[in-house]
Amino acid sequence: MQTIPKELVHKKFPSLEDALLDELLAQSTLKEVSEGEDVMRSGQYITSTILLLRGLLKVYREDDEGNEFLMYYLEAGNACALSMMCTARDEQSQIMIKAVDDSELILVPSHLSELWLAKYKSWNNFVIASYRQRFEELLQTLDSIAFKGLDERLLFYLKRHVKVSGNHVKLSHQQIATELSSSREVISRLLKKLEQTGAVTLHRNYIEVQNLSLV
Amino acid sequence: MQTIPKELVHKKFPSLEDALLDELLAQSTLKEVSEGEDVMRSGQYITSTILLLRGLLKVYREDDEGNEFLMYYLEAGNACALSMMCTARDEQSQIMIKAVDDSELILVPSHLSELWLAKYKSWNNFVIASYRQRFEELLQTLDSIAFKGLDERLLFYLKRHVKVSGNHVKLSHQQIATELSSSREVISRLLKKLEQTGAVTLHRNYIEVQNLSLV
DNA sequence: CCCTTTCTGTGACAACAGTCACTGTAGTCC
DNA sequence: GGACTACAGTGACTGTTGTCACAGAAAGGG
16 A cells, blocks of 8 residues: 555645545555556446546546547546446446546545545535536536537537646547547538637647637 | 325335434425426525425426426435535526426425434435436436437437336427427427337327337 | 317428548658 | 658538428317
8 A cells, every 4th residue: 555645635635624634544545547547447346436636537438339428527636426426236337537647546445435424524525515516517518418519519628628738639630529429520620610710720639729718 | 394294204215214214304394396396497596405205306407598308307215316416506507307297395404414414324325325326317318318319319218208107108299309309390200200110109198108129 | 169279290401410532741660 | 761650631422300381180168
């Protein structure tokens, strides 16, 4: 079991009370994953709650035919609410988590996580808040799929991407197409349109976002 | 405050421990709503956790332009997980709950509901289990929207409907279209196709489901 | 029984998104 | 530099969904 720097944890998760931090440090494990690595694969049995100490994860969904779509990004200082909800009985429901950047995770054994709900008020609040936040984001994703055309979904996607990692979106058209569950040609066309309005500038392997709000 | 029959509550929510039941009966209110009535409108401040004692609710979503789509049905014996998560800060996120049949709700004040998470193990489990279940259903809905064509979504919709209220689906084509965020003509066409395969029989204002599995 | 309303059926057409086929272009590896 | 590979751009075509414009059928109310 690796040692986890208490100061860093406190900084990233300021709402957690001190006694809880101590127990957390004593009982959890630290895991490092590098860019592109899978943190959680579909159908896997979840035995830990995941706290993200550093880095960036993407949480997405995959169906039997290999289609996928992005649910949301998880930034440092957040917990993966799903990791408390997913169980082995998951039939086809496939939730995948992948590291977008090199990341450090704190793995809290599920039974402790449940115990702490009653024992530590701050943990309880933290977990509930995480649920709420993720649920909100998921609903936004749902909205954009249900109500919007692909052009608006693309905008929504780019905005979200800019929010978590800045104006240089380091993605190929193919990657975007996959995450939006579309096809490369269509994304290329739409991006071209966006470029013509001056919202973005296209390059090989990355997109420079100028101004999405004026589209 | 109306009296709530303990026997019935125990029967519908067997997992809740006895001491909790007593407190619940003492501190909650009973609300009756009739078919078609709104239980929760978008943007409303949520001060209670909702337990459904009798009847059937539908939980759906509405955007600014009046489009809507069904998230899931809530049957007696279930809690509305959302009612714990939604807060006033909800900007555009619009969750609506409507009574499909005449229903009886138990309204648990939010502060008690939170308190009980620590106080009663059975409540804690119940709430977490509700979250999980609703989340799963929501993900299924998401999948069907993201990955499936309208024909498959219609099948999925009918199946779910049959599951909660039997083989006579008392809905007009227009209602189905609304809940699937589509248009009446399209639903009519697809239903006609289903009728030709023998999966359903169409009537005015209701659909008789014969066999959906063989489509 | 009419009259009105609501629901359903249908054909024609438009718009959007996905697919195919092919070109060009920028990097990378010998 | 030549070959190879991944990425990007484009036109043509297809299928699905949404829209429009009707027409007919069922229910209900006076």
